Amino acid sequence: MPELAQAIDILSTLVGFDTTSRGSNLALIEWVERYLDGLSIPHRRVPNAEGTKSNLVATIGPQVEGGVVLSGHTDVVPVDGQPWTSDPFTVVERDRRLYGRGTCDMKGFIALALAAAPEIAAADPRKPVHLAFSYDEEIGCLGAPAMIEMIRRELPAPALVVVGEPTDMEAVSGHKGIATFHVTVTGREAHSSQTQQGVSANMAAIRLMATLVEISERLEREADPASPFTPKGATLTIGVIHGGTAHNILARRCEFQFDLRSPPGLDLEAALAGFFAEAVALDRQIKARAPEGGVAVNRHSNVPAFAPEPDGAAEAFARRLAGDNGPSRVVSYAAEAGQFQRAGFSTVLCGPGSISQAHQPDEYVEVSQVERGLAFMRRLTEWAAAGA
Numbered sequence: 001m002p003e004l005a006q007a008i009d010i011l012s013t014l015v016g017f018d019t020t021s022r023g024s025n026l027a028l029i030e031w032v033e034r035y036l037d038g039l040s041i042p043h044r045r046v047p048n049a050e051g052t053k054s055n056l057v058a059t060i061g062p063q064v065e066g067g068v069v070l071s072g073h074t075d076v077v078p079v080d081g082q083p084w085t086s087d088p089f090t091v092v093e094r095d096r097r098l099y100g101r102g103t104c105d106m107k108g109f110i111a112l113a114l115a116a117a118p119e120i121a122a123a124d125p126r127k128p129v130h131l132a133f134s135y136d137e138e139i140g141c142l143g144a145p146a147m148i149e150m151i152r153r154e155l156p157a158p159a160l161v162v163v164g165e166p167t168d169m170e171a172v173s174g175h176k177g178i179a180t181f182h183v184t185v186t187g188r189e190a191h192s193s194q195t196q197q198g199v200s201a202n203m204a205a206i207r208l209m210a211t212l213v214e215i216s217e218r219l220e221r222e223a224d225p226a227s228p229f230t231p232k233g234a235t236l237t238i239g240v241i242h243g244g245t246a247h248n249i250l251a252r253r254c255e256f257q258f259d260l261r262s263p264p265g266l267d268l269e270a271a272l273a274g275f276f277a278e279a280v281a282l283d284r285q286i287k288a289r290a291p292e293g294g295v296a297v298n299r300h301s302n303v304p305a306f307a308p309e310p311d312g313a314a315e316a317f318a319r320r321l322a323g324d325n326g327p328s329r330v331v332s333y334a335a336e337a338g339q340f341q342r343a344g345f346s347t348v349l350c351g352p353g354s355i356s357q358a359h360q361p362d363e364y365v366e367v368s369q370v371e372r373g374l375a376f377m378r379r380l381t382e383w384a385a386a387g388a
Contacts, residue, residue, distance in 0.1 A: 007370055015102050016090065169322050261332065
């Protein structure tokens with residue numbers, strides 16, 4: 001199957017670029033630009049402020065309304081410390097599985113879109129297919145907002161958006177949102193026998209974390225039993241804690257990070273009101289004893305939830321192209337779909353691979369999933385050519 005070989009070849013090239021979020025994705029973007037140039041497909045970058053990373057938007061077909069956006073993120077999570085059995089940045093096929101970092105999440109979908117681009121362009125489409133490739137999704141969906149705003153402001157209004165997160169090529173109509181926070185508590189060092197001379201940042205931070213535990217337990221109790229999500233309600237977890245230098249020194253600094261994952265409709269500010277109030281009060285108390293100290297709460301990201309759309313155009317479209325007549329589905333991870341939806345676009349998640357493989361050592365995508373994705377793209381090409 002020539003098109004399968006082409007998709008795997010493109011996927012191998014994409015995986016070969018180490019686009020871990022802590023680094024740049026520009027080498028991958030430059031390769032994609034050269035590929036599109038060879039097809040005479042126009043494109044433009046939407047870079048970050050420093051110019052070290054970039055989104056890429058391209059349009060196959062006419063500049064008219066009613067097109068489809070195929071969206072995927074170019075960054076991947078780290079491989080550090082994971083027990084890979086092959087080079088994570090080289091695609092290896094074993095037992096009809098394609099192993100490599102990003103094969104599933106989510107360079108597989110980008111490879112499908114690029115592999116389909118020549119056929120879409122050659123079909124003389126009446127409706128456009130827009131490609132939208134973002135950066136820094138894995139660390140808080142940080143790149144997509146500027147790209148989405150550019151699409152909303154400068155392109156003829158697309159009819160819908162397909163975000164190709166790994167869903168086993170089944171339509172997913174909702175996901176939870178996520179807000180991430182970095183908290184820094186600064187105290188004053190002193191000998192642990194002389195507590196009157198200093199302020200322990202660790203002891204103060206524990207008070208804040210205890211408040212978060214209480215909020216987490218309350219959110220679990222208040223979860224809507226009819227919620228389609230698993231877990232049903234919002235979840236709050238503290239993922240990272242660093243503080244102190246020795247058991248006999250009052251800690252000068254303690255940092256911790258937490259996230260709140262929420263279903264559609266949760267008021268984030270109201271849910272965390274008790275924590276914010278405690279942080280303000282504790283900041284005052286610390287400054288009264290150590291003016292150089294205090295509490296700083298930094299919101300790193302705030303990705304909106306993606307709410308199921310009644311009779312959603314994007315979901316119906318994806319189901320038709322994927323041959324999916326299964327039940328309605330939602331997922332508990334966060335993605336860029338909520339950002340597209342907030343900008344006014346009908347949106348759906350649908351892409352190759354299983355989320356259970358994402359972020360894992362020996363990450364893989366089944367060849368059968370790539371084949372299903374190619375069938376999706378063939379039907380998309382037919383749709384674009386017919387203009388309906």
